Amino acid sequence: MVNDTIPRGLLSLLLVASPVAAVRLWATSYNDHALYSLRLQYEGLTVTAKSLDCGSEPTWMTLDKGKSTLYCLNEGWGGNSSLTSYKVNEDASLETLDVLPVLKSPVSAALYGPNNNGLAVAHYDTSTFSSFDVKDTSNLALSQNETYTMAKPGPVPARQDAPHLHHTILDPSKKFMVVPDLGADLLRVYVLHRGYIAWSEIDPVQALPGSGPRHGVFATAGPKTFFYVLNELSNTITGYKVTYAPGALRMDRLFDVSSHGPGGSVPAGTSAAELKISPDQRFIIASSRGENSLTMPNFDPKNSTAVPSDPLISFKIDQATGSLTHVQTAPAGGRNPRGFNINKAGTLVAAALQDDNRVVVFERNISSGELAGIVGWATVGEGEGNGPNYALFDE
Ligand SMILES: *[C@@H]1O[C@H](CO)[C@@H](O)[C@H](O)[C@H]1NC(C)=O
Numbered sequence: 001m002v003n004d005t006i007p008r009g010l011l012s013l014l015l016v017a018s019p020v021a022a023v024r025l026w027a028t029s030y031n032d033h034a035l036y037s038l039r040l041q042y043e044g045l046t047v048t049a050k051s052l053d054c055g056s057e058p059t060w061m062t063l064d065k066g067k068s069t070l071y072c073l074n075e076g077w078g079g080n081s082s083l084t085s086y087k088v089n090e091d092a093s094l095e096t097l098d099v100l101p102v103l104k105s106p107v108s109a110a111l112y113g114p115n116n117n118g119l120a121v122a123h124y125d126t127s128t129f130s131s132f133d134v135k136d137t138s139n140l141a142l143s144q145n146e147t148y149t150m151a152k153p154g155p156v157p158a159r160q161d162a163p164h165l166h167h168t169i170l171d172p173s174k175k176f177m178v179v180p181d182l183g184a185d186l187l188r189v190y191v192l193h194r195g196y197i198a199w200s201e202i203d204p205v206q207a208l209p210g211s212g213p214r215h216g217v218f219a220t221a222g223p224k225t226f227f228y229v230l231n232e233l234s235n236t237i238t239g240y241k242v243t244y245a246p247g248a249l250r251m252d253r254l255f256d257v258s259s260h261g262p263g264g265s266v267p268a269g270t271s272a273a274e275l276k277i278s279p280d281q282r283f284i285i286a287s288s289r290g291e292n293s294l295t296m297p298n299f300d301p302k303n304s305t306a307v308p309s310d311p312l313i314s315f316k317i318d319q320a321t322g323s324l325t326h327v328q329t330a331p332a333g334g335r336n337p338r339g340f341n342i343n344k345a346g347t348l349v350a351a352a353l354q355d356d357n358r359v360v361v362f363e364r365n366i367s368s369g370e371l372a373g374i375v376g377w378a379t380v381g382e383g384e385g386n387g388p389n390y391a392l393f394d395e
Pocket residue numbers: 078079080
């Protein structure tokens with residue numbers, strides 16, 4: 001439906017000509033229970049190692065570059081969930097430091113506190129916000145947790161039977177952690193105790209009923225702060241203006257627009273997934289699953305049949321008002337882009353395509369905010385479906 005917005009570069013699978021200095025990435029895959037190390041070079045993307053120490057369903061990864069430590073969450077669909085810490089060696093190989101059993105279905109983590117000694121975790125199935133003391137990266141420990149209940153299901157009962165915490169987002173002042181709760185239609189807010197990893201809960205922000213807030217980002221624009229949340233159930237993006245008072249963070253809703261931009265729509269069965277902000281704070285990119293309304297050239301050069309793809313949708317942030325302008329709807333590299341990340345320079349985007357056993361790295365134009373050609377792709381995951389779900393740059 002939006003093929004006309006795809007730039008010409010994306011219609012070619014030839015690797016773009018600009019040389020790429022070696023870039024290291026990781027990707028997690030559910031179906032073969034692995035954390036993959038990958039290297040992107042001029043020749044493309046290659047798998048360099050695999051670790052099975054992130055448990056049965058490896059998902060979200062958090063890097064503490066300063067401590068050369070990578071944290072990996074295991075959703076543990078069967079019930080054995082865990083948090084693994086790895087030392088990242090000079091040659092990018094991973095050395096397991098600790099594996100801590102945690103409450104079921106951790107789906108997102110964020111570092112915070114003095115020297116990044118705290119790791120905040122959202123647990124989906126078990127409706128819990130936890131924090132871990134990761135001061136000693138070889139001896140991880142639970143520090144605090146809060147479990148929520150709901151008196152009755154939300155407007156989308158099949159998905160809102162209980163609170164489902166989905167993301168942990170440190171605010172730009174590093175004083176608050178915001179946690180979208182897909183089940184309860186809330187943005188839960190925690191004040192971080194200065195100088196400690198302890199936290200206290202403050203009043204949550206009400207999200208739109210039935211929206212199912214999933215992932216969010218803060219954006220700073222001069223003295224202003226905005227917050228955007230991608231809603232999985234309504235497939236919309238809600239924008240907020242953020243203001244601070246001592247010990248309080250206030251969010252005033254500015255707008256709620258389709259994940260495809262104002263006036264956009266999605267086919268039945270769509271589930272919005274990931275939301276990231278560009279390092280220059282000028283653009284956000286959303287991923288959407290279950291649409292498959294775009295096509296790309298086949299990744300097998302001998303096969304002329306085009307393959308379906310879900311989109312990555314880029315928006316430009318109006319620095320004065322926080323409103324969003326649609327920039328581009330581009331193929332994500334295949335089906336089910338559950339997780340993706342932008343590199344620090346803003347010049348590369350790595351997407352994990354869960355239903356296609358593929359990780360794809362795109363070039364990105366930092367001036368226009370548009371994705372351009374593919375600079376590399378690799379097969380990640382073995383078996384049908386439920387393959388790679390998160391990709392992260394080592395930087
Ligand atoms: C969890 O781990 C324990 C100990 O290794 C094992 O006995 C149990 O079967 C596992 N449970 C599930 C649901 O995988």
